[in-house]
Amino acid sequence: MDKLARTLRLGCIQLKVGANKSENVARAINKIRDAKMKGAEVVSLPECFNSPYGTAYFNDYAETIPGETTNLLSQIAKELQIILIGGTIPERDGDKLYNTATIWGKSGELLAKYRKMHLFDIDIPNEITFKESDSLSAGNDLAIINVKDFKIGIGICYDIRFEELAKIYRKKGCNVLVYPAAFNMKTGPLHYELLAQSRSNDNQLYTALISPARDVNASYVAWGHSCVVDPWAEVMYTSEADEDVFVVDLDLDKVDKVRANIPVFNQRRTDIYETIEKK
Numbered sequence: 001m002d003k004l005a006r007t008l009r010l011g012c013i014q015l016k017v018g019a020n021k022s023e024n025v026a027r028a029i030n031k032i033r034d035a036k037m038k039g040a041e042v043v044s045l046p047e048c049f050n051s052p053y054g055t056a057y058f059n060d061y062a063e064t065i066p067g068e069t070t071n072l073l074s075q076i077a078k079e080l081q082i083i084l085i086g087g088t089i090p091e092r093d094g095d096k097l098y099n100t101a102t103i104w105g106k107s108g109e110l111l112a113k114y115r116k117m118h119l120f121d122i123d124i125p126n127e128i129t130f131k132e133s134d135s136l137s138a139g140n141d142l143a144i145i146n147v148k149d150f151k152i153g154i155g156i157c158y159d160i161r162f163e164e165l166a167k168i169y170r171k172k173g174c175n176v177l178v179y180p181a182a183f184n185m186k187t188g189p190l191h192y193e194l195l196a197q198s199r200s201n202d203n204q205l206y207t208a209l210i211s212p213a214r215d216v217n218a219s220y221v222a223w224g225h226s227c228v229v230d231p232w233a234e235v236m237y238t239s240e241a242d243e244d245v246f247v248v249d250l251d252l253d254k255v256d257k258v259r260a261n262i263p264v265f266n267q268r269r270t271d272i273y274e275t276i277e278k279k
């Protein structure tokens, strides 16, 4: 067994994002360099890293893929010889807009593209109302990237609330889930880490959530607190609200151990679930 292939350094960038697109992208590139300096092999940016997060902004900031922002992501992945999970950007495809993550390989090639599958439509009166579906369309496809012996499944923010998606990734062999994810000041405090721990615990894998840094003057104030949770559901690292670049070591021995100790995936009563649900 190649032990080196079974460990991976994941770098996460909690990025300050403002109204100026080219400044956001330049800042992201600098932070990707920092993550590489810290030893990261795979680096992830947050949700909506080149644009403020909000339905009022998506159309103005949207780009095709490939386009201005993603060409720079491709270049930096190649220059630094890393795998880059390029957070998300508003993507324009024909007359539709998507909230889209692109993943770049060491030759600057596009490894995968993932469009947010579950749109963030919520209404908590007097607290927060947000309707992504006012301007965005939903994606329908998975994205899995293979790095060394790791299989990384990609979701975006609200997607983490849907355990079905995480379970499909686990069934397809994933041992890491990465969600660029901008929660807010209402849902973040209780749900952010809890959901990361839930998906890790359900599926016995690593879960990473990567947020923009908090900007109290923005129309949507992100919770921050990017985090990585291990397969035992233990929180390995949590950022505070401000900008942060951190690296965590992932180890497949840890995944195997938890899956062997508590083998829930072999103990499911799939023979009866459908029948009892219909009763």
Ligand SMILES: NC(=O)CC(=O)C(=O)O
Pocket (backbone or CB within 6 Å): 120, 156, 157, 158, 159, 161, 182, 183, 184, 187, 188, 191
């Ligand atoms: N912004 C999101 O997509 C999700 C979120 O903030 C939440 O689920 O809460």
